[in-house]
Amino acid sequence: LHKWIFKTKLLFRQVAQEVDNENTLLNNTVKNFQIIPNAEVTYLINKKSSLRLFGSYNQEVLGIENYFENIIFTSNTNSLKNNQSFETLDSQNISLSYNFNDFFNLFQFYSGISYNYNPNNFFYDYTITSSFTENTRTLLDLDATSYSINGGVDTFVNFLNSNVKLNTAYSINKYKNRINNAEIRENSA
Numbered sequence: 001l002h003k004w005i006f007k008t009k010l011l012f013r014q015v016a017q018e019v020d021n022e023n024t025l026l027n028n029t030v031k032n033f034q035i036i037p038n039a040e041v042t043y044l045i046n047k048k049s050s051l052r053l054f055g056s057y058n059q060e061v062l063g064i065e066n067y068f069e070n071i072i073f074t075s076n077t078n079s080l081k082n083n084q085s086f087e088t089l090d091s092q093n094i095s096l097s098y099n100f101n102d103f104f105n106l107f108q109f110y111s112g113i114s115y116n117y118n119p120n121n122f123f124y125d126y127t128i129t130s131s132f133t134e135n136t137r138t139l140l141d142l143d144a145t146s147y148s149i150n151g152g153v154d155t156f157v158n159f160l161n162s163n164v165k166l167n168t169a170y171s172i173n174k175y176k177n178r179i180n181n182a183e184i185r186e187n188s189a
Helices: none
Strands: 004-021 026-044 049-060 078-083 089-102 107-118 121-128 133-140 144-157 162-179 185-188
Touching: none
Parallel strands: 078 133, 121 162
Antiparallel strands: 004 026, 026 049, 049 089, 089 107, 107 144, 121 133, 144 162, 162 185
């Protein structure tokens, strides 16, 4: 049992949001209670290496930039506007990683894989003309997923008298959007 480390965290949060719209004279107030859990299990393989499994659930309150409903010009050819929402941006994450640290020989290696799922996400509706792009952002129940794998090596090289680091990562993101009022389409990047 000395090789296992268990960590859990449970966050209780009371969120109160209020927006007054002077143009429509509407006052929106939302209050909700959130429970945010996460858990981590680490297995110490030996004194230099470990295996870590981490899982979390999060409800992120939207920032103030997501409440403006009027057009915001982000450049001379681009604009952004929001469809106001008091929902939270939900996410679920799980990751598995391996670490090897040999501090005596100044060598470090890590690798990991992760999966992230958003049951709701920002939906971007683009209207594109030859001289202007309008982007309307709405929080909808359209899921998005991402998968990633990463790794890296950090070692001291004697003849350079310096550390050399090599990091690499690869990810796949799946999401949905719409351009010029066409059908909702699935994207992968």
